[in-house]
Amino acid sequence: MATDKIIELKNICKSYDEKPVVKNVSLAIKKGEFVTLLGPSGCGKTTTLRMIAGFEKPTSGSVFISGKDMTTSPPYARNVNTVFQNYALFPHLNVYNNIAFGLKFKTVSDGTFFTDKNGVKYQNLRKLTKSEISEKVKIALKMVDLEEYEKRNVSSLSGGQKQRVAIARSLVNEPDVLLLDEPLGALDLKMRKDMQLELMNMHKTLGITFVYVTHDQEEALTMSDTIVVMKDGVIQQIGSPQKVYDEPANAFVADFIGESNIFSGIMISDFKVEFCDHIFECVDKGFKHREPIDVIIRPEDVRICKGDVGMLTAIVNSCVFKGDHFQITVIITGGEEYEMLIHDNIECKAGETVGLNILPYDLHIMHKARIINEIKTEMWDENIVEISGGKFPCNCDFPSGTKVIVSIDFDDVIIHDDENNGIIGGEVVNSIYKGNYYQCFIRTDDYYDFFVDTEDDWLKGDRVGISVNPDKIMIRKLDEDIDGNTN
Amino acid sequence: MGTQIKNIGIKISNKIKNFRITRSVFAYPYVLFLMLFVIMPLIILLINAFMVNDELSLKNFSDFMTDGSNVQTLTFSLLIGLITTALCILIGYPIAYILSKWSSGRVIVLLFILPMWVNFLIRTLSTRFMFDAIGIKLGVETLIFGLVYNYIPFMILPLHTTLSNIDKSYTEAASDLGANHLSTFFKVTFPLSIPGILSGVTMVFIPTISTFAISQFLGGTSSYLFGDSIERKFMHQLYGVGSVMSIIMLAFVLIANYFMRKSNKGEASRNLW
Numbered sequence: 001m002a003t004d005k006i007i008e009l010k011n012i013c014k015s016y017d018e019k020p021v022v023k024n025v026s027l028a029i030k031k032g033e034f035v036t037l038l039g040p041s042g043c044g045k046t047t048t049l050r051m052i053a054g055f056e057k058p059t060s061g062s063v064f065i066s067g068k069d070m071t072t073s074p075p076y077a078r079n080v081n082t083v084f085q086n087y088a089l090f091p092h093l094n095v096y097n098n099i100a101f102g103l104k105f106k107t108v109s110d111g112t113f114f115t116d117k118n119g120v121k122y123q124n125l126r127k128l129t130k131s132e133i134s135e136k137v138k139i140a141l142k143m144v145d146l147e148e149y150e151k152r153n154v155s156s157l158s159g160g161q162k163q164r165v166a167i168a169r170s171l172v173n174e175p176d177v178l179l180l181d182e183p184l185g186a187l188d189l190k191m192r193k194d195m196q197l198e199l200m201n202m203h204k205t206l207g208i209t210f211v212y213v214t215h216d217q218e219e220a221l222t223m224s225d226t227i228v229v230m231k232d233g234v235i236q237q238i239g240s241p242q243k244v245y246d247e248p249a250n251a252f253v254a255d256f257i258g259e260s261n262i263f264s265g266i267m268i269s270d271f272k273v274e275f276c277d278h279i280f281e282c283v284d285k286g287f288k289h290r291e292p293i294d295v296i297i298r299p300e301d302v303r304i305c306k307g308d309v310g311m312l313t314a315i316v317n318s319c320v321f322k323g324d325h326f327q328i329t330v331i332i333t334g335g336e337e338y339e340m341l342i343h344d345n346i347e348c349k350a351g352e353t354v355g356l357n358i359l360p361y362d363l364h365i366m367h368k369a370r371i372i373n374e375i376k377t378e379m380w381d382e383n384i385v386e387i388s389g390g391k392f393p394c395n396c397d398f399p400s401g402t403k404v405i406v407s408i409d410f411d412d413v414i415i416h417d418d419e420n421n422g423i424i425g426g427e428v429v430n431s432i433y434k435g436n437y438y439q440c441f442i443r444t445d446d447y448y449d450f451f452v453d454t455e456d457d458w459l460k461g462d463r464v465g466i467s468v469n470p471d472k473i474m475i476r477k478l479d480e481d482i483d484g485n486t487n
Numbered sequence: 488m489g490t491q492i493k494n495i496g497i498k499i500s501n502k503i504k505n506f507r508i509t510r511s512v513f514a515y516p517y518v519l520f521l522m523l524f525v526i527m528p529l530i531i532l533l534i535n536a537f538m539v540n541d542e543l544s545l546k547n548f549s550d551f552m553t554d555g556s557n558v559q560t561l562t563f564s565l566l567i568g569l570i571t572t573a574l575c576i577l578i579g580y581p582i583a584y585i586l587s588k589w590s591s592g593r594v595i596v597l598l599f600i601l602p603m604w605v606n607f608l609i610r611t612l613s614t615r616f617m618f619d620a621i622g623i624k625l626g627v628e629t630l631i632f633g634l635v636y637n638y639i640p641f642m643i644l645p646l647h648t649t650l651s652n653i654d655k656s657y658t659e660a661a662s663d664l665g666a667n668h669l670s671t672f673f674k675v676t677f678p679l680s681i682p683g684i685l686s687g688v689t690m691v692f693i694p695t696i697s698t699f700a701i702s703q704f705l706g707g708t709s710s711y712l713f714g715d716s717i718e719r720k721f722m723h724q725l726y727g728v729g730s731v732m733s734i735i736m737l738a739f740v741l742i743a744n745y746f747m748r749k750s751n752k753g754e755a756s757r758n759l760w
Contacts, residue, residue, distance in 0.1 A: 057661050088656035092678045101674070102664030173664065208663045254713040 005067070006031040006176055006209050007052060012061035014047055014233075021047050021449075023233040024061070029177075029211065029226075034203050036212045036220040039230035040256065040341035045213045049179050052211060053082045066176060070395045076105070080177040081170035085185055087162045090156040094151040095165055099140055101135045102173040107346070140172040143202070160191045171202070177209040184219065196223055210356065217257045221245065229253050232429070236451070245298075250366050251439075254296040254433050261340050263295045263435045265365075266290050274363060277335030278312060280358065284365040294434075299343040304328065310355025314340065316348040330354065338435035373450055374406045376478060385475060388444035390424035390466075394473040403478040410453040412472035415442065415464050422465020426450065428458045442466055503515075515584065535730035547727040557732070564713035567627075568696040571634040575642040575691050576684060577633070583646035583683075584676075596647050600640045607637055611704045618705070625707030633705035634695050641690035649683025652674070689747045693740050 004196075007029040013172055014022040021441050022044040029035050037045040050056045051063060053074035054229060061073040077280030081102070089098050107125040114122045141147050142162035154162065163183060170178055180199075184192045200223055203210050214220055220227050221241045229236040229244060229252075237249035248254035270285035275295045287293065304310075314330035317339070317407040325343045332338040340356070348354060379402045380386040385394050387406060419425040429449065440458050442450040450466060458464060539546045551557050582599070586592035602610060611633055618629055653676060663672040699714030708713070713736060721728035 054661060055662075075659070076667050080663075084656050084660060086656055088654065088660040090657060090660070090675060090679075101661070101666075105665035105670065169664070333597070347622045445558070455628070
């Protein structure tokens with residue numbers, strides 16, 4: 001079995017200056033697979049790739065390559081090659097010498113053997129000859145369609161050509177695994193599409209394992225056998241493109257991959273879910289009675305029928321022609337108003353009333369990551385509780401130093417545009433639209449993520465202030481016996 | 488008469504009215520400075536070198552050439568310059584390399600430049616007293632020590648800048664392609680740092696061949712550089728030969744500069760600091 005897995009990451013953690021970047025990542029990559037690490041910037045995907053390449057040592061955990069523990073091996077001892085985001089072609093060497101660079105260090109068996117004192121037989125190694133190197137470089141150049149460019153200076157090449165040279169330089173070493181760090185990021189759209197196809201062809205013909213890092217979900221869906229979705233250094237889901245798209249593991253994956261409608265709902269019973277003030281049939285069971293859940297509906301899974309004969313009645317807000325479909329936004333009526341995005345081939349007019357139908361198996365129901373913000377902390381003083389280094393006034397007369405658990409509902413957290421108006425500051429790390437409100441994640445300076453339900457869409461990466469109405473802070477004494485779930 | 492004066496008055500007032508503070512105005516003081524202290528001395532130098540008794544003549548040149556000791560001093564100076572430069576590279580490169588690897592490198596580079604803020608005469612004199620105290624006889628060795636000590640910051644600084652500006656991905660790529668630390672250094676880091684070496688050489692070699700005070704303090708009686716020779720000529724009021732020697736010196740500076748520029752494809756100025 002060990003030979004089947006070319007790369008295995010076991011409980012990899014990586015921190016920079018105490019700040020965790022990759023958290024307990026375990027991943028097995030099969031030989032010959034095209035695996036994509038997908039996630040927003042800063043999710044730890046590049047760091048993970050760099051640990052496979054050997055540029056970074058994991059803080060803890062181990063890296064196995066071809067069944068051998070290579071956690072602390074330097075990059076030159078690993079039979080993996082990297083295509084860098086900025087290409088990293090050596091500016092002092094021409095195209096030929098760039099590609100030949102790795103070959104000059106390569107050794108091959110010279111056909112003779114050597115037996116040591118213990119009777120173990122070794123192959124005698126020799127370096128590649130000039131003509132062998134030249135032949136290999138020519139084949140590599142031919143593979144990337146740059147036969148005439150041998151003598152060219154790398155600075156005279158276009159972005160696409162540099163990219164090809166970088167790929168040729170890596171592949172010429174015949175690595176077990178090719179690592180690609182957002183290799184198409186700097187190319188224009190047309191070139192990117194061409195290179196995607198070429199990379200897929202190379203993968204097919206060479207049979208080398210590809211590990212590809214990108215933040216472009218479309219690229220990941222097109223090219224990969226397996227997609228690994230990452231967020232904040234944690235793997236969210238591993239699966240085939242179809243699986244990740246059709247059955248996202250959580251609201252983040254659904255929101256990140258493709259477009260989706262995400263609503264908060266409640267499981268009434270097995271096979272019955274309530275959201276948008278309606279009860280729907282679904283195919284999920286095994287949830288707790290009235291458990292709050294997230295419902296994800298892909299825009300193309302909603303069917304519009306003219307006249308109000310559907311499961312839901314809605315008013316068309318806008319309708320935009322997108323070539324192969326119309327992109328329609330509707331407002332669901334009959335109770336509170338929810339917004340929904342639909343892809344369909346029926347043209348609608350704004351203001352028109354339509355019926356919406358959704359099939360049970362197109363409702364993707366997911367456990368909520370968290371239903372309330374819960375923080376283990378202690379009282380600063382009577383009526384003041386400390387949260388993430390800030391002093392929050394509250395209605396609670398526990399004495400100073402009492403260990404407590406603070407609970408705050410998502411919609412009781414108040415976000416301030418000016419960081420100084422809040423009691424503590426934080427960074428908006430994510431914002432997901434849920435039909436008629438946004439769910440934002442605000443990360444405080446001590447890395448606690450506040451989940452906040454808000455009317456406004458806060459810009460990712462912005463600094464904001466957080467405060468809470470004292471009446472809305474629920475405090476209970478931390479019982480030492482009970483292991484309170486804080487994160 | 489009256490109207491003429493009036494006209495002139497109007498002209499002047501017009502000039503004053505039309506005077507605008509444009510960007511070029513700010514360059515005037517510098518142009519004046521350049522004329523007074525660079526162009527003028529050069530002209531005087533040329534006049535001194537080629538005019539003998541108010542006639543154009545090459546007598547000063549032949550005087551210089553026929554005196555064997557002059558040519559000997561020149562070759563000695565060039566030799567000392569080469570040795571100093573080589574030593575500065577040998578000592579400065581490893582320091583610059585190590586410093587570029589450290590995150591606190593910039594601060595330590597500052598420590599290396601710190602002595603530069605002490606006047607070099609004071610520094611050189613102190614070095615001499617130090618040698619006297621230890622009992623080392625002044626000679627070529629002490630002279631070279633003084634030169635290296637004085638000029639090594641000029642080698643470390645451009646090298647440190649170049650080395651720390653080399654993109655980390657180049658060394659990573661080399662390592663990724665199978666080069667160990669040693670091969671990575673010789674095949675990637677060193678070739679990419681050559682512009683830094685060249686600007687270091689320009690900053691060390693040329694000033695060393697023209698220096699004179701350091702050799703007087705540290706060179707003892709035997710070692711005597713071209714710069715000293717020029718100084719002595721002027722002290723003895725041999726302006727003609729002195730000027731000729733200055734021009735030869737200038738020629739060397741220009742030649743050296745030309746070669747540096749050529750091999751560096753104009754990158755020297757960018758990588759200086």
